[in-house]
Amino acid sequence: MYAIVETGGKQQRVSVGDVIAVEKIPGDPGASIEFDKILAVGSGEGVVVGRPYVKDAKVIASIVAQERAKKVLIFKKKRRKNYKRTKGHRQYLTRLKIVEVRA
Numbered sequence: 001m002y003a004i005v006e007t008g009g010k011q012q013r014v015s016v017g018d019v020i021a022v023e024k025i026p027g028d029p030g031a032s033i034e035f036d037k038i039l040a041v042g043s044g045e046g047v048v049v050g051r052p053y054v055k056d057a058k059v060i061a062s063i064v065a066q067e068r069a070k071k072v073l074i075f076k077k078k079r080r081k082n083y084k085r086t087k088g089h090r091q092y093l094t095r096l097k098i099v100e101v102r103a
Helices: none
Strands: 002-007 010-015 019-023 032-035 038-042 047-049 058-068 072-078 083-089 092-102
Touching: 002 032, 010 019, 010 092
Parallel strands: none
Antiparallel strands: 002 010, 002 038, 019 092, 032 058, 038 047, 058 092, 072 083
């Protein structure tokens, strides 16, 4: 069984046992999180699509770690003007392990 979850403005396809990285969610490692914004639920028999969300569907996950992504470098340059700027950004992420998918 799998579900499509909306979190952090993005959509992720998850099933039991998956480990995913999402935008930062406050909490300590080991804490449990419940998602109720489920866009679709699928299994061997078929797919249930919500309008916009599936009623009574939930995904339960536990926090594995709070971490940061790889650094993204931003570089700006204007030729012949001696103008160069370098900036970096590291996004905060939460790594989750999917425990249960309820339809």
